[in-house]
Amino acid sequence: MSLVNDPVDRKDTARKKYCRFKKAGIKYVDYKDPNFLLKFVNEQGKILPRRLTGNSLKFQRKVSVAIKRARHLALMPFVADGLK
């Protein structure tokens, strides 16, 4: 064991994040589709941050508005336990 700061070998090389909306060419986030929006919330029903979803700012905003609309119409829960 050396005392020098050796470069650490990470097994999984960090994959580049990407915005799935830009990649798939989706232009509109539908609030009427709760199954799709479930990808962007954690198991408590909270909206996941951009650093986890990889969304671009433009689409993260659209996703969050869509989730809030879905919540208002009781398509998605405000609070949940074990959503996934």
Added chain:
Amino acid sequence: MFQNQYETVFILTPVLSDAQIKEAVEKFKKTLTDNGAELVHEEHWGLRKLAYTIQHKNTGYYQLFQFKATPAIVATLETDYKRDERVMRYLTTKLDKYAIDYSERRSKGLIGKKNVESAPAGSKAEKVEATTEE
């Protein structure tokens, strides 16, 4: 005349009978058409489970309208919603160009399977089926 395209969804209480639901839906359709709105698309999702309780109820009848109208109509429609005790929730949104494109494809059933699951009663023809089943 300047027109926008809007989309409105409302939830009716589950205590109503089939005839009462039809009557309520017709009433709101009438308020739209009487005020000069042009109905583009409508969907009846039928009885759905709510994600959380509203007015001590776990289910509700969902109805969707898409219409072209002048902005003033939205206020009239929402006043009607507020005065009607059968409406538990409502949401009216303006559709931008991407949303209009999306909703056109959706009404033709071109959006993937995910949407079919979340909205079982898609087109008008299916709507009749759904109501007779209930």
